[in-house]
Amino acid sequence: MEQPNWSQVDLIREAFHYQSRFSGTTMVFKVDFPLTEDAGFSYFMKDIALLSQIGIRVVIVPGAKEWIDSVLSEYNIQTGYAGPLRITTAEAMPFVNMAAFNVATKFITGLSASRVNAVIGSFVKARGLGVVNGIDMAHTGMMDKILTDALKPILERGMVPILPCIGWSSSGKPYNIPSDEIALEVSKALHAVKLFIVSAEKGITSPEYSIPESIHTDEQGRLIRLTPQEAEGILKANQFETNKEDISLVELQLALKASKAGIERIHIIDGKQDGAILRELFSNLGVGTMVYADEYESIRPLGIEDIPDVLRLMEPLMKQGILIRRSHEDIQEKKDDYMVFEIDSSVYACAAMHDWGEGQAEIAAIATDPAYSDLRMGRRLVRYLIDKARRQKFRRVFVLTTSTHDWFELLGFRESSVDKLPSRKRAHYDTNRNSKIFALDL
Ligand SMILES: CC(C)(COP(=O)(O)OP(=O)(O)OC[C@H]1O[C@@H](n2cnc3c(N)ncnc32)[C@H](O)[C@@H]1OP(=O)(O)O)[C@@H](O)C(=O)NCCC(=O)NCCS
Numbered sequence: 001m002e003q004p005n006w007s008q009v010d011l012i013r014e015a016f017h018y019q020s021r022f023s024g025t026t027m028v029f030k031v032d033f034p035l036t037e038d039a040g041f042s043y044f045m046k047d048i049a050l051l052s053q054i055g056i057r058v059v060i061v062p063g064a065k066e067w068i069d070s071v072l073s074e075y076n077i078q079t080g081y082a083g084p085l086r087i088t089t090a091e092a093m094p095f096v097n098m099a100a101f102n103v104a105t106k107f108i109t110g111l112s113a114s115r116v117n118a119v120i121g122s123f124v125k126a127r128g129l130g131v132v133n134g135i136d137m138a139h140t141g142m143m144d145k146i147l148t149d150a151l152k153p154i155l156e157r158g159m160v161p162i163l164p165c166i167g168w169s170s171s172g173k174p175y176n177i178p179s180d181e182i183a184l185e186v187s188k189a190l191h192a193v194k195l196f197i198v199s200a201e202k203g204i205t206s207p208e209y210s211i212p213e214s215i216h217t218d219e220q221g222r223l224i225r226l227t228p229q230e231a232e233g234i235l236k237a238n239q240f241e242t243n244k245e246d247i248s249l250v251e252l253q254l255a256l257k258a259s260k261a262g263i264e265r266i267h268i269i270d271g272k273q274d275g276a277i278l279r280e281l282f283s284n285l286g287v288g289t290m291v292y293a294d295e296y297e298s299i300r301p302l303g304i305e306d307i308p309d310v311l312r313l314m315e316p317l318m319k320q321g322i323l324i325r326r327s328h329e330d331i332q333e334k335k336d337d338y339m340v341f342e343i344d345s346s347v348y349a350c351a352a353m354h355d356w357g358e359g360q361a362e363i364a365a366i367a368t369d370p371a372y373s374d375l376r377m378g379r380r381l382v383r384y385l386i387d388k389a390r391r392q393k394f395r396r397v398f399v400l401t402t403s404t405h406d407w408f409e410l411l412g413f414r415e416s417s418v419d420k421l422p423s424r425k426r427a428h429y430d431t432n433r434n435s436k437i438f439a440l441d442l
Contacts, residue, residue: 010414018282023055025193026155030061030183030254034200035271036106044198045110047277048160052116057155059190060118060162061183064103071099082132084244088139088176096139096176100164107162118160123147124182126167126175141167141175143182146189155190180254187263195258196280197251198271203289204248210237216391223289225387231256231291255291266291298377299384302338302350307331309347310340313367322403323365324433338365339384341377349377353385358422359395361385366404382411390442397442400435413438 029048035041052058068086072079072095080087088096104120111118125144129137144167154161163186165179187195204211206221212233217223226234231252240249255266269276269288280286302310307328317323331338334352341349349368353361363385368378389397398416399408405415416439418429429435 015282019054022051022193022281024057026057026059026190027051027194027196028059028061028183028187028190028192029196029198029277030063030179031107031198031271032063032200033066033103035198036062036103038200038272040272040274041106042110042113043274044271044277045107046114047275049111049114049116051277051281052111052158052160053114055158057190058160059151059155059186059192060107060160061179061186062100062103062107062162062164063179064100064165065179067103068096068099071095071102082135082137082140084250085129085137085140085178086176087135087137090138093139093174093176097166097174100166100176104162104164107160111160116160117158118162119154120162120164121150121154122168123151123161123163123186124167124177126169126177128169128173128175139173139175141169141177143167143177143185144169146182146186148189151186151190180250184254184258184261187258188261193264194281195255195263195266196277197254197266197268198277199247199251199268200271201248201251203268203270204234204238204252209234209248212237224286226289226291228256228259228291228293231259252289252291255289259291259293262293264293298341298343299339299381300342302331302335302340304332304335306340306347306350310338310350310367313347313350313369314365317367323367326365339381341368341375341381343372343375348372348375349381351378351381351385353389353397355394356422356425359393360422360425361389361392361394361397362425363397363399378407379411382408386440386442395442396439398437398439400429400437402433402435405436405438408438411440413440 048058072092075095077092077095079089079092101120108118123146125147126141127144129140129142151161163182165177165182167175167177183195204223206217211217215223215230235249235253238249240253243249251268255268258266267280267288267290269280273287276287280288310331311328314323314326318325337352337354339351340347351366352364354364355361363382366378366381386397399413401408416437418426418437421429421437
């Protein structure tokens, strides 16, 4: 048998690592209708099936707007719009129903090809909108609630629930509901760790859209990560209020709403890119735009007055030889390299990042108060520093550690060697201490 090369082995390791991290979590996929007519749709569905097969609880919310429009026009049924909402008349409703279920069936077909079972069901309880500004919205409804008791057993059995854009009232009357609303509510109700907005659009890129200068884009003008505040800034800069037809802005607004509703990570991806979901999920930089709740709000630069607190945190670790000894003066000299984690004006963790040249930075001096381990401060500080290194265009971060290598490995670092260190650091390397070197390419 042909031997896999090392990069393949690394890839397999990475895949297993992510599998264990995501297995058992719930992810919601809101998928734009035009993608179901794309040549790559069957491959896209294979990737979704794969996620279900590795134990991720997958929920699909298909968008159907364009298909409903075309069915209604084929049957010559006129419906108006009130803002972004279709006015679903009694005459139109059976056709809306038919079109919505047609689209949902396409997903079942895609999943069945990979032997993953899916269920289309009445998981949405709805209410009629009634008369809004004098307009009778008829069968256009709004969410009442997601029927989680019906959804959970399906997910537990490894099946994929599909939620078309229809909900039913207590008396069994069907209503047309925007799929964005369903995606948001089902993500909340099931405590999804991620909501994917799989778009048929290219997304918000510079220079097509105005992007405030403080927001980082990659070389292709792609927005990689956004805090809710940054997402808000982009909506404002592009006058979302008057540009409500712009699908990419509407999608960003959905992501923002989801983030404010407590969904940790929302990914907007271009579904036409081959393997977009896997690449977004299983690589650090991804291919889309991620909106994430600001997990860094408690992290700030070190002030001179914090040094005694930092030394207090480090002392037991320095005693045990886990951290190298640093004095007040050592820390003061490198003050700008340090960040602290603060809660209610007290410092509970610290970490530093030192620039050693050659595009490499060392992450060091991580110390956390063990009484607050629930807060995951160590991880949050390291992620913060990785993001900072990326923004400052470092190509690699590394750590020297005697006993924490397993933890760094969990955060994506891989074992490296002394000869890969920048030359200035190599000259300082203490062979007696013989620390392991772990690194992460950015
Ligand atoms: C390592 C350290 C920074 C982690 O901080 P934290 O805020 O507890 O980190 P997180 O919450 O992100 O991680 C906790 C997880 O890592 C694990 N972990 C902690 N230290 C570990 C170590 N040395 N090796 C392997 N895993 C470790 C914990 O068991 C826990 O696992 P769980 O998620 O299964 O419960 C912290 O324990 C610490 O201050 N250690 C001493 C100093 C040190 O080693 N610094 C790094 C050298 S620069």
